[in-house]
Amino acid sequence: MPLHVLVLGGTTEARRVAESLVALDGVRVTSSLAGRVAQPKLPPGEVRVGGFGGAEGMADWLRAHPVDAVIDATHPFAGTISFNAAAAAAAVHVPLLALRRPGWVPVEGDRWHVTDSLAGAAELLPGLGSRVFLTTGRMGLAAFAALDALWFLMRSVDAPEAPYPVRMEVLLDRGPFSLEGERELIRRHRIDVLVTKDSGGDATAPKLTAAREAGIPVVVVGRPPVPPGVPVAGTPEEALALLRTVTSG
Template structure:
């Protein structure tokens, strides 16, 4: 069985590792190529886009894929939409692997928004030193904010447009609670902005913000495409895949 994993996440790498142990399963992990030095999973790897839903459907046909598991970032909604269209066109099963989102607990001061643009407008009403952990790709939404200083944490250096008052901290998770506490203290952070990405690797910042009384602007995640089944863990995804049976193509 040939499985295409739309990857780039910790869960995608774990899924590739689990499937690598199954002799009857061959995997191809597709990475977007936005990170300069990605951590490569086992199995075959391709880097770069497909050319929209039509290009992905063509790839699925040409490479005789039997299933697709969309294990992209929870906010990669364009890729997820393309995957849903392509899988339907080629008539191969599709699963979305989505780690559960975060939930506020007692003591949290969360401000939920639906977009990065709303996050930018909300953050400026809450403070003047903002820890921005939404990644480098959406910085244009904050470029117009001139009355706030931002600390951006990113794996790779950003490209403009971005806010005029911004320092960049190049780092890759997982992050520790002690480290996040020190970061908030050292930079005098009074607002945290994040996406509801879920997972444990970057969750300590939420605890550190709660302890420090720092408000958190949380961008809600987009839903998975309608009709696509969702697994919460790589193990659930493997179980789903094995239930789909033998390769669809002889």
Template sequence: MHVLVLGGTAEARRLAELLTARPDTRVTTSLAGRVAAPRTPPGALRIGGFGGAEGLAGWLRAHAVAAVVDATHPFADTISRNAAHAAALTGVPLLVLRRPGWAAVAGDDWREAGSLAQAAALLPALGRRVFLTTGRMGLAAFANLEELWFLVRSVEPPEGPCPARREVLLDRGPFTLDGERELLRRHRVDVLVTKDSGGAATAPKLTAAREAGLPVVVVRRPPVPDGVPVVTGPEAAARWVGLSGPGRPEFPPG
């Protein structure tokens, strides 16, 4: 059976490893192409968009795809919506693989925001030196905060309008707790902004902020499309694939 994995995450790579080990399964992982040197998974690789939901539906039909796993970044909501629409158009089973989000613990000073714009609106009351870890896209939401200074960390150089007072740090996780502590100290950071990406690779910044008594603005995830089953680990997704091919029963959500 041919499985399409919408990838770009560590969970997607692990799922591709599990599926390519099966003699009866062929895997294609699709990447958006926004990172110049992505970490590539085993199996076939596809780079670039599909042309919306209808384009994805056409690709599924043309390549006889038996199941789709959306293992994209938790904030890649456009492709997630397109995948749900394409699955509805074609009848191809769809699963969402999302790692759990982060949860505040004792000592955390978190402020939730529903969007980058809402996060930006909170900042003037919280500090003047901002560690911004929301990625290279969407920095325009912070561009008008001229009185604030930003340390912008991303894998690739930022795109579009950016805050005028900024330093860009190009780096890719996993990050260490000692490294994050030193970063906050050296740059005299007094507020952290992050998306609720979840996972261990970038979580040390939250511990470092808690230890330093810094406020953290956490941007909430967009919701998963209605009616699509969700699992939180690659192993569960691999089991779902084994049960979702032609003539096989549908794997239950969760």
């Protein structure tokens, strides 16, 4: 029987891992997507879409589709499924590893204000600016809905659902984004504060450079923790090497 690896995906890194696994002899890969994006980029190999029904549901799925290892390559802010995966893997006695791209690090000239939640970001905004470039995605906009005095440019892959700020323009777009494009957005919309999650990676990092050049503050929402005891890889290559280690027994 081939080694069956479940990749909890939806990220660029998850697709790269799936591509590498599919190319290996004796490996079967199934990628699981949350289904929150209307037209996701599908990875190679088998694909399932939708939730599992919590930790218990995921454990049942691991048993029903005999899985030998799980790679949690979800978005750094998809905290719930990561903890469900840890509980499910432990219940079924399947090795689990997490793939998390490195977070962003401020450099000279950055005016970062770090918080641990979207609600914390909303509390900071009135003292920092009035025209907000909001790049935290379409989920969680309720945290900013009461900020009637501020204007928002909200960018996401799919259209948001209420509740969200009344004074808001929606920009539907998918990264990667260029530095020139981010500069133009900030200039054209007269942005004076940026809000982002610490997603890491290169695809959306140019907005940080553009904000630094414009001298505007950036509210950065910090990441939730990886479940305790789960080994973490920073790149797809490290994840594959770690996978060989955890499945060698």
